[in-house]
Amino acid sequence: MAEAARARRATGRPGDGLFDRELDHLPPEARWREWMHRVEATIFAASEPVGRETLARIVGKTCSIDLLIDDIREELRGRPYDLVAVAGGWKHLTRPAYADAIRTAVGASERSVDLTQSELPVLMCIAYFQPITRAELSSFFGKEISRDLIGNLRSFGFIASGPRAPQPGAPYTYVTTQAFLLEFGLGTLRDLPDFEALEDAGLLSKEKLLAGDILPRFTDGDDPGAGAVIDE
Known part of the structure; x- marks a missing residue:
């Protein structure tokens, strides 16, 4: 026994x-x-x-x-995949060097999504300044940020409703999600490039963001599907 x-x-x-x-x-x-x-x-x-x-x-x-x-x-050092810290946990992801081979064999990753020249700057702004309301986004960009654009980002799973803002009418704020971290290969929001440091280095500015001239991938990623594809 x-x-x-x-x-x-x-x-x-x-x-x-x-x-x-x-x-x-x-x-x-x-x-x-x-x-x-x-x-x-x-x-x-x-x-x-x-x-x-x-x-x-x-x-x-x-x-x-x-x-x-x-x-x-x-x-796994010599293998074509690695164990990567992403979105608050660990995941097996293929190495970037094999992205072209994978795309040629099986096509683009199912996780890859198309973000337009209008959507990506708004997503970046939410990532850096969350929680943020739609009115604040509109003020930042100097033009109306439509509900449809916000709805598209929500449909991708990249943003969600945050706490209500302490403003008249208590509007909803928006925050990024785990899916956002996973898509851009980030472990946590702390892995975002430091906004002030990028500004000081001349690599990022509000003016460039508004003009749509700066649309970076936050990371090269470890998966051929990581990172948004810009819809020209």
């Missing part, structure tokens, strides 16, 4: 009611390797980035998720 119980803890089979996170029966090196396999398999199977709290459920309490990820990435 005791041996059967140990076997169930070791395998962690569904339906046993037990899942052995600690793997104390294994030597340290084998335990670490099994944790690496669990984490990589979970991220590989997930359609969305997997967060730290989720990964903590399948490894020991003393296990460092960051060190585990570092070791997995080291083993």
Whole structure:
């Protein structure tokens, strides 16, 4: 009976009611390797980035998720894909060097969307100055930002309603979403280029933003579908 119980803890089979996170029966090196396999398999199977709290459920309490990820990435160094921190979690993404080959073989990523010359500056403005109302966006650009444009950005999943503004009528504000982070290959909003630093370096300005002259990809991305495609 005791041996059967140990076997169930070791395998962690569904339906046993037990899942052995600690793997104390294994030597340290084998335990670490099994944790690496669990984490990589979970991220590989997930359609969305997997967060730290989720990964903590399948490894020991003393296990460092960051060190585990570092070791997995080291083993993937020579592979055409990597484990990337994006949208508050980790996800398997192909390396940019293979984007052309992937597009040639299977076409563009399903995640790639077309943003117009009008939509991308507004999305950038929301990203940097959120939460922000439609009236504030209109004031920033000096022209009416239509509900249709906002609706398009919402339909892509890049923005959502934020808290109501402390203004007459309590209008809704707009904020970016996890889908925005994922599309542009950002771990968090802190990974956005520093707006003031870009202005100081002459790389970004309100005038250029308004003129539509500055439409950067926030990152080169690690996936052939990462980053918006500009609709000329």
